[in-house]
Amino acid sequence: xxxxxxxxxxxxxxxxxxxxxxxxxxxxxxxxxxxxxxxxxxxxxxxxxxxxxxxxxxxxxxxxxxxxxxxxxxxxxxxxxxxxxxxxxxxxxxxxxxxxxxxxxxxxxxxxxxxxxxxxxxxxxxxxxxxxxxxxxxxxxxxxxxxxxxxxxxxxxxxxxxxxxxxxxxxxxxxxxxxxxxxxxxxxxxxxxxxxxxxxxxxxxxxxxxxxxxxxxxxxxxxxxxxxxxxxxxxxxxxxxxxxxxxxxxxxxxxxxxxxxxxxxxxxxxxxxxxxxxxxxxxxxxxxxxxxxxxxxxxxxxxxxxxxxxxxxxxxxxxxxxxxxxxxxxxxxxxxxxxxxxxxxxxx
Amino acid sequence: xxxxxxxxxxxxxxxxxxxxxxxxxxxxxxxxxxxxxxxxxxxxxxxxxxxxxxxxxxxxxxxxxxxxxxxxxxxxxxxxxxxxxxxxxxxxxxxxxxxxxxxxxxxxxxxxxxxxxxxxxxxxxxxxxxxxxxxxxxxxxxxxxxxxxxxxxxxxxxxxxxxxxxxxxxxxxxxxxxxxxxxxxxxxxxxxxxxxxxxxxxxxxxxxxxxxxxxxxxxxxxxxxxxxxxxxxxxxxxxxxxxxxxxxxxxxxxxxxxxxxxxxxxxxxxxxxxxxxxxxxxxxx
Amino acid sequence: xxxxxxxxxxxxxxxxxxxxxxxxxxxxxxxxxxxxxxxxxxxxxxxxxxxxxxxxxxxxxxxxxxxxxxxxxxxxxxxxxxxxxxxxxxxxxxxxxxxxxxxxxxxxxxxxxxxxxxxxxxxxxxxxxxxxxxxxxxxxxxxxxxxxxxxxxxxxxxxxxxxxxxxxxxxxxxxxxxxxxxxxxxxxxxxxxxxxxxxxxxxxxxxxxxxxxxxxxxxxxxxxxxxxxxxxxxxxxxxxxxxxxxxxxxxxxxxxxxxxxxxxxxxxxxxxxxxxxxxxxxxxxxxxxxxxxxxxxxxx
Numbered sequence: 046x047x048x049x050x051x052x053x054x055x056x057x058x059x060x061x062x063x064x065x066x067x068x069x070x071x072x073x074x075x076x077x078x079x080x081x082x083x084x085x086x087x088x089x090x091x092x093x094x095x096x097x098x099x100x101x102x103x104x105x106x107x108x109x110x111x112x113x114x115x116x117x118x119x120x121x122x123x124x125x126x127x128x129x130x131x132x133x134x135x136x137x138x139x140x141x142x143x144x145x146x147x148x149x150x151x152x153x154x155x156x157x158x159x160x161x162x163x164x165x166x167x168x169x170x171x172x173x174x175x176x177x178x179x180x181x182x183x184x185x186x187x188x189x190x191x192x193x194x195x196x197x198x199x200x201x202x203x204x205x206x207x208x209x210x211x212x213x214x215x216x217x218x219x220x221x222x223x224x225x226x227x228x229x230x231x232x233x234x235x236x237x238x239x240x241x242x243x244x245x246x247x248x249x250x251x252x253x254x255x256x257x258x259x260x261x262x263x264x265x266x267x268x269x270x271x272x273x274x275x276x277x278x279x280x281x282x283x284x285x286x287x288x289x290x291x292x293x294x295x296x297x298x299x300x301x302x303x304x305x306x307x308x309x310x311x312x313x314x315x316x317x318x319x320x321x322x323x324x325x326x327x328x329x330x331x332x333x334x335x336x337x338x339x340x341x342x343x344x345x346x347x348x349x350x351x352x353x354x355x356x357x358x359x360x361x362x363x364x365x366x367x368x369x370x371x372x373x374x375x376x377x378x379x380x381x382x383x384x385x386x387x388x389x390x391x392x393x
Numbered sequence: 394x395x396x397x398x399x400x401x402x403x404x405x406x407x408x409x410x411x412x413x414x415x416x417x418x419x420x421x422x423x424x425x426x427x428x429x430x431x432x433x434x435x436x437x438x439x440x441x442x443x444x445x446x447x448x449x450x451x452x453x454x455x456x457x458x459x460x461x462x463x464x465x466x467x468x469x470x471x472x473x474x475x476x477x478x479x480x481x482x483x484x485x486x487x488x489x490x491x492x493x494x495x496x497x498x499x500x501x502x503x504x505x506x507x508x509x510x511x512x513x514x515x516x517x518x519x520x521x522x523x524x525x526x527x528x529x530x531x532x533x534x535x536x537x538x539x540x541x542x543x544x545x546x547x548x549x550x551x552x553x554x555x556x557x558x559x560x561x562x563x564x565x566x567x568x569x570x571x572x573x574x575x576x577x578x579x580x581x582x583x584x585x586x587x588x589x590x591x592x593x594x595x596x597x598x599x600x601x602x603x604x605x606x607x608x609x610x611x612x613x614x615x616x617x618x619x620x621x622x623x624x625x626x627x628x629x630x631x632x633x634x635x636x637x638x639x640x641x642x643x644x645x646x647x648x649x650x651x652x653x654x655x656x657x658x659x660x661x662x663x664x665x666x667x668x669x670x671x672x673x674x675x676x677x678x
Numbered sequence: 679x680x681x682x683x684x685x686x687x688x689x690x691x692x693x694x695x696x697x698x699x700x701x702x703x704x705x706x707x708x709x710x711x712x713x714x715x716x717x718x719x720x721x722x723x724x725x726x727x728x729x730x731x732x733x734x735x736x737x738x739x740x741x742x743x744x745x746x747x748x749x750x751x752x753x754x755x756x757x758x759x760x761x762x763x764x765x766x767x768x769x770x771x772x773x774x775x776x777x778x779x780x781x782x783x784x785x786x787x788x789x790x791x792x793x794x795x796x797x798x799x800x801x802x803x804x805x806x807x808x809x810x811x812x813x814x815x816x817x818x819x820x821x822x823x824x825x826x827x828x829x830x831x832x833x834x835x836x837x838x839x840x841x842x843x844x845x846x847x848x849x850x851x852x853x854x855x856x857x858x859x860x861x862x863x864x865x866x867x868x869x870x871x872x873x874x875x876x877x878x879x880x881x882x883x884x885x886x887x888x889x890x891x892x893x894x895x896x897x898x899x900x901x902x903x904x905x906x907x908x909x910x911x912x913x914x915x916x917x918x919x920x921x922x923x924x925x926x927x928x929x930x931x932x933x934x935x936x937x938x939x940x941x942x943x944x945x946x947x948x949x950x951x952x953x954x955x956x957x958x959x960x961x962x963x964x965x966x967x968x969x970x971x972x973x974x975x976x977x978x
Contacts, residue, residue: 053566105770111770111773165959165963168963168966169962169963169966170966172706172712172769172917172921173917173962173966173967173968175712176913176914176917176958176962177958177959177962179910179914179955180914180955180956180958180959181955181959183951183952183955184951184952184955184956187948187949187951187952188949188952190948191948191949206946206948206949223948247535248535251534251535251536251537252531252534252535255529255531255534255535255541255545256520256524256527256529256534256544256545256548257531257534258534259513259517259520259521259524260521260524262510262512262513262517263510263513263521265512266509266510266511266512266513267508267509267510267511269472269504269508270504270508270509270510271510271521272472272491272492272493272496273470273472273492273496273501273502273504273508273585274496274501274521274522274524274584274585274587274588275493275494275496275497275524275525275588276493276521276524277491277493278493284531314910318777321774321777322774322777325770325771325774326774329770354788354789355789357781357785357788358782358785358786358789360781361778361779361781361782361785362778362782364774364775364777364778364781365760365775365778365779365782368764368771368774368775368778369760369763369764369775371771372763372764372766372767372768372771373763374766
């Protein structure tokens with residue numbers, strides 16, 4: 046107990062977050078038998094959205110840049126990861142290993158996309174940066190929607206706009222333009238999702254509490270001062286952006302491998318916004334908050350099923366009311382006093 | 394943190410008009426500006442600025458409001474790109490450097506309107522100053538390899554040591570944004586010092602301070618120079634401070650240097666008096 | 679000749695974008711917020727007009743006026759209830775609230791008017807005997823121009839001139855400009871900032887109603903999500919021209935419309951949006967504050 050007390054506050058909070066995730070995993074595993082099938086089907090998407098929220102929080106909360114196209118990276122990860130899984134089907138017969146390799150490939154491709162987009166985008170500021178990330182998200186969606194990619198004995202073939210892959214007889218068209226990818230083997234499991242969430246937490250926490258993370262937060266707090274003490278701001282913006290994109294890519298692969306078909310339109314502007322809502326409601330820079338918000342808001346529409354047609358309306362109203370409440374000075378003051386009182390009690 | 398020994402630098406010819414303290418004369422100046430100038434659109438903000446600063450000199454840059462003093466700082470740190478002229482820092486031409494590179498070559502600064510990393514702790518602010526002296530990579534950081542632990546330990550000790558000089562080690566865990574004003578100003582100086590500069594630029598360090606705080610600040614500035622053997626250039630409106638600790642003073646008006654010299658020379662220079670007080674009737678008050 | 683007809687179509691679409699972009703740009707200029715619900719106000723305007731004309735048999739001009747009134751009130755109510763309490767909050771909090779309002783409007787429309795796509799009637803016709811004419815031909819029938827196109831472009835020009843006059847010469851217009859420069863200073867000079875922001879929302883929403891009717895007359899399908907894509911495009915147009923600038927909104931809207939139609943015609947409709955957004959990115963990289971925007975440099 047004393048050991049925990051002596052740790053500094055950040056480390057303690059980080060360990061509590063890890064603990065909460067492990068606990069949640071254990072509880073769900075124990076209750077697995079009694080869960081409804083619709084809830085069971087949501088376990089992997091919840092993990093994917095949690096990782097999406099964590100990774101976006103790295104960009105929005107830690108780096109302090111608003112991104113409205115995060116689903117684009119998820120899309121890149123989903124399509125490259127699933128393609129890899131299909132291409133590696135014979136090479137790696139062991140499913141968990143194939144899933145791992147596919148997620149890695151998804152992360153690498155999304156990371157590359159993040160790097161290519163980050164170089165021009167991160168020169169802009171504030172709302173301009175936001176609109177350009179939105180634009181890139183839409184561009185990624187349009188391109189994947191018109192991408193045809195096939196595999197045959199001679200290797201990979203791809204074309205844009207129309208199917209000109211001209212595959213051999215035994216060839217397999219993997220990405221079929223607006224039809225997306227069909228016939229996916231559903232390799233994703235709740236355990237895989239849990240491992241990815243833990244891994245994301247590990248990477249983000251350790252990154253933030255290191256020399257690199259300090260520099261990223263310095264850029265967020267005051268970029269002019271950061272430059273004046275010798276920090277290369279472009280480099281650290283890119284590191285944060287690319288790490289965030291790569292994690293989103295892995296989440297994309299996890300998400301896609303939970304369904305038999307996947308289309309690019311699933312990762313549109315609304316998906317990006319949905320993830321942003323998780324991050325803002327969970328609190329900027331607050332990873333635990335992101336996890337709770339992502340999980341709760343993914344389940345909420347399902348839980349509101351009894352409202353039927355009204356459920357999305359209720360969702361909208363809840364969203365507005367929560368934003369109004371959390372930004373209300375009176376309520377903020379109340380929680381600040383509550384925290385103060387608790388702290389005082391602990392010290393006595 | 395070990396402070397790496399500086400390599401001996403190439404000597405540059407020193408124009409004869411420069412006055413630097415006698416003890417620094419055997420060495421090349423740490424900073425030299427030659428015909429430095431910048432235009433904003435049609436407006437010439439700084440023109441034909443020539444200045445040299447000795448290796449351990451405390452120099453002052455003064456002048457009425459809007460004379461272009463902060464612009465000079467922004468030119469020296471490459472926040473603005475000079476339109477004309479050159480800056481030699483420790484013998485290195487800075488024209489192709491970015492702000493961050495200039496800092497790594499040796500200039501650190503503070504800002505007129507304090508710029509701290511408000512959401513980070515005091516210790517982290519100082520550690521950020523040490524950023525380029527902490528040596529481990531991103532992956533060593535993520536996977537917590539041995540180098541992470543040893544370097545972070547060193548950084549922690551150096552940071553506390555630096556804070557100790559200004560009596561701020563008790564505040565190490567406080568958020569920088571919630572510090573009182575005077576402490577924020579001091580922290581900015583500590584952070585700048587942590588980058589191990591050879592020239593420290595202070596932009597109005599005494600702004601908003603009462604006389605006793607100012608005199609403490611004067612002691613601190615001299616202490617910094619004596620401890621770290623670096624040069625300091627400061628912008629200040631408080632004439633007691635400037636005349637009290639500066640060895641060389643450069644007076645700027647409308648972007649032009651109107652006088653250079655020791656405090657005594659500046660005090661009695663009629664051009665300077667006119668720039669500050671305006672042209673009065675002779676004998677009138 | 680085909681090129682000319684594409685160009686005219688582009689100008690017409692661009693005019694609609696410009697009218698919507700004005701709403702974005704004025705609100706951004708004054709409240710410094712991205713009002714993502716603006717696109718959905720367009721949809722509400724179109725529905726009101728549609729029902730007024732087809733269900734209650736009101737004459738089209740009355741329908742349009744009614745749509746404007748409803749949208750104006752709606753805009754002011756949204757501002758009062760959802761945005762005003764957040765005036766001191768972070769811009770991100772306001773953005774999320776605006777997204778909440780957008781969901782709210784879309785889902786209310788879904789419940790009120792169902793998800794079935796409505797076919798919007800074309801008001802801009804001239805009866806000619808038994809038939810009605812929807813447009814006229816030039817160059818021996820080589821170039822067909824519909825009346826909607828003409829009305830749209832004219833409406834856009836009139837609105838733009840009126841707004842320029844309004845912001846330049848009236849008391850309220852000057853108050854708006856003052857608020858967009860510095861709200862605190864404006865308040866100290868005796869300007870009622872709350873009223874000014876409210877009026878800005880009212881004007882933006884009234885324009886959205888007009889844009890909604892014009893949009894649905896040109897592209898006659900109407901559903902609860904009709905407003906979202908034009909909303910995003912118009913927002914892009916506002917940024918393109920330099921957000922906060924009224925002439926910028928006009929320029930950005932027109933250019934965006936023309937680029938979109940030309941890209942659809944010569945590259946393919948599937949990549950239409952990709953081309954539009956790619957052009958936006960290139961423009962912002964060259965001119966980081968948009969075509970007519972002012973680059974504000976942070977003072978060090």
